[in-house]
Amino acid sequence: MSPRILIAECDADIRELLEMTVRRLGYVPVDATDDSEVDAVLLEPACESGRSALRRFGDDAPPVVCLSIYPREHGLEPATSVAYLLKPATSAQIARALGRIFAVQPAH
Amino acid sequence: MSLGRRRYFVTFVALCGLGVTWGVMVAFDWVSKLGIVTFVPWAALMAFDLGALGGLCSAAAAATLYLVTANAQNVVLDNVQIGVRLGSMIVLGLGAGLAGDRLRSSERAQRGVAALQSALIDSTLDGICLTDEHGEILISNKPLRYLARELGMPQEGSVPERLIAIADRLAEPERYRARMRDLSRTTGEASLDEFELRGSGRVFRGYTAPVQDPDGSFVGRVWTLREVTADRELDRMRDAFVATVSHELRTPLTSISGFLEMMQEEEQALGESGKRYLDVIRRSTERLHALVEDLLLIAQIEAKRVELDLLPVDVVDLATSAVEGQRPAADEKGVTVEIVADHPPIVRADRTRLTQVLDNLVSNAVKFTNEGGTVRVHIAGKGDAVELVITDTGIGIPPDEQGQLFSRFFRASTATQHAIPGTGLGLSISRALVEQHGGTISVESAVGEGTQVTISIPATP
Numbered sequence: 367m368s369p370r371i372l373i374a375e376c377d378a379d380i381r382e383l384l385e386m387t388v389r390r391l392g393y394v395p396v397d398a399t400d401d402s403e404v405d406a407v408l409l410e411p412a413c414e415s416g417r418s419a420l421r422r423f424g425d426d427a428p429p430v431v432c433l434s435i436y437p438r439e440h441g442l443e444p445a446t447s448v449a450y451l452l453k454p455a456t457s458a459q460i461a462r463a464l465g466r467i468f469a470v471q472p473a474h
Numbered sequence: 475m476s477l478g479r480r481r482y483f484v485t486f487v488a489l490c491g492l493g494v495t496w497g498v499m500v501a502f503d504w505v506s507k508l509g510i511v512t513f514v515p516w517a518a519l520m521a522f523d524l525g526a527l528g529g530l531c532s533a534a535a536a537a538t539l540y541l542v543t544a545n546a547q548n549v550v551l552d553n554v555q556i557g558v559r560l561g562s563m564i565v566l567g568l569g570a571g572l573a574g575d576r577l578r579s580s581e582r583a584q585r586g587v588a589a590l591q592s593a594l595i596d597s598t599l600d601g602i603c604l605t606d607e608h609g610e611i612l613i614s615n616k617p618l619r620y621l622a623r624e625l626g627m628p629q630e631g632s633v634p635e636r637l638i639a640i641a642d643r644l645a646e647p648e649r650y651r652a653r654m655r656d657l658s659r660t661t662g663e664a665s666l667d668e669f670e671l672r673g674s675g676r677v678f679r680g681y682t683a684p685v686q687d688p689d690g691s692f693v694g695r696v697w698t699l700r701e702v703t704a705d706r707e708l709d710r711m712r713d714a715f716v717a718t719v720s721h722e723l724r725t726p727l728t729s730i731s732g733f734l735e736m737m738q739e740e741e742q743a744l745g746e747s748g749k750r751y752l753d754v755i756r757r758s759t760e761r762l763h764a765l766v767e768d769l770l771l772i773a774q775i776e777a778k779r780v781e782l783d784l785l786p787v788d789v790v791d792l793a794t795s796a797v798e799g800q801r802p803a804a805d806e807k808g809v810t811v812e813i814v815a816d817h818p819p820i821v822r823a824d825r826t827r828l829t830q831v832l833d834n835l836v837s838n839a840v841k842f843t844n845e846g847g848t849v850r851v852h853i854a855g856k857g858d859a860v861e862l863v864i865t866d867t868g869i870g871i872p873p874d875e876q877g878q879l880f881s882r883f884f885r886a887s888t889a890t891q892h893a894i895p896g897t898g899l900g901l902s903i904s905r906a907l908v909e910q911h912g913g914t915i916s917v918e919s920a921v922g923e924g925t926q927v928t929i930s931i932p933a934t935p
Contacts, residue, residue: 377729380728380732383733383736384732435724435725435728436721439779454727454728455728456735457732
């Protein structure tokens with residue numbers, strides 16, 4: 367079964383873009399309102415509702431790929447973050463970051 | 475004693491002297507022997523003190539007193555004698571009075587100018603003082619004394635000593651001490667420095683320069699001091715604003731680039747004109763992205779937040795990849811690009827930042843050179859440093875604009891006339907990064923002939 371990616375992003379256009387991107391990469395995008403199981407999170411750390419979506423996991427948070435308007439030095443990166451990308455990132459960069467989490471590159 | 479009171483006092487003394495002299499002359503019957511001469515000093519003193527009109531009156535009174543006394547003591551005088559004595563006394567009184575007036579008015583004028591000058595320098599915002607060749611204060615104004623107290627400077631000693639004494643209260647005491655030591659050594663130059671009080675965030679700007687009299691000989695040094703905390707606060711706000719806006723620009727930029735990428739995958743369905751439009755959008759998006767990155771880098775540089783990751787770097791490698799990166803654009807324009815390396819030494823530098831500088835300079839050279847032109851990158855060792863000279867045969871920069879080249883957002887008129895795109899940030903960023911490496915950058919240019927940019931990077935910053 368394809369890994370499920372939570373899209374924690376405030377901007378509706380970018381949310382739609384990221385959903386399309388992860389779907390093309392072979393993952394299943396999950397909306398922040400959906401409280402089912404997820405395998406990884408694509409997070410905009412500057413987005414308040416994104417961060418609160420992450421909080422519901424408590425200590426058992428899945429790996430996070432940050433995709434932010436702010437550089438890493440702003441200190442918004444959560445503890446479980448495994449990659450930090452600066453917007454605008456290409457779909458290839460997102461693919462690489464997610465691919466590292468699931469060890470194998472999913473089918474394009 | 476004030477001017478007015480002194481005058482009354484002198485007149486009083488003169489009157490007493492006149493009275494005593496007259497008394498002695500009458501008592502001892504000396505009018506015939508000593509004559510009017512004994513009245514002269516008292517009358518002259520009184521006249522000098524009272525001015526022209528008072529002097530005339532006092533001289534006339536003294537002469538009359540003499541004539542009356544002489545008459546009472548049966549001293550016989552003929553008309554000529556009377557005329558000469560009366561006349562010379564009056565002339566003397568008038569002269570002494572005029573001399574007194576003249577002296578007083580020039581004294582008043584001098585006091586007036588001095589008072590105006592000190593009122594003037596006391597009323598400005600800047601602290602100002604003049605020191606002699608040893609740095610001892612000759613004149614200072616009120617704001618300077620106030621600022622010196624605010625900074626906790628000692629009340630004694632030469633100005634360099636007083637400045638050094640506050641080093642420990644400042645944000646960067648070592649840098650400040652070194653600067654002040656330089657300053658006390660180089661007496662012939664003007665210098666402008668800013669320093670920040672530790673803890674309070676208050677920033678002060680000091681200026682000093684030699685002062686010369688109209689003949690050009692050294693009189694001393696002028697020192698001015700001004701608090702610029704509000705100016706620096708504005709700069710910080712502006713930089714924070716630029717940084718915030720630039721970060722926020724990343725959100726729409728992400729949507730544009732992301733969906734553009736999606737569209738390009740479906741390019742086949744677009745048709746010829748659709749593809750062309752998409753190409754324009756893509757190029758513009760790239761420019762917008764580069765602009766946002768440049769703005770953020772400028773904000774980081776201004777906030778002194780750019781930290782160099784120093785490693786051994788082969789500048790020839792970086793220059794070669796900068797040249798190769800620009801080759802497609804150069805080929806498209808018909809510009810020849812060549813690189814000549816003369817075994818320069820390895821330097822300690824930040825690879826990413828130095829790449830940024832070289833990309834900037836090489837892309838500028840290609841951008842501003844027309845078809846058939848040449849861009850030449852020459853790299854050579856010069857002592858411990860590496861010198862890179864980027865020469866183009868491009869449109870050039872007018873001489874009167876060359877001084878502003880490194881200012882943020884400045885674009886040469888030759889660039890705007892030819893409608894060559896750019897933001898005016900490249901050279902300003904390049905200079906900041908080169909200087910952070912302890913290097914230098916300079917430009918020589920002639921309109922229509924080309925431009926030569928020289929950068930020098932020391933072996934270690």
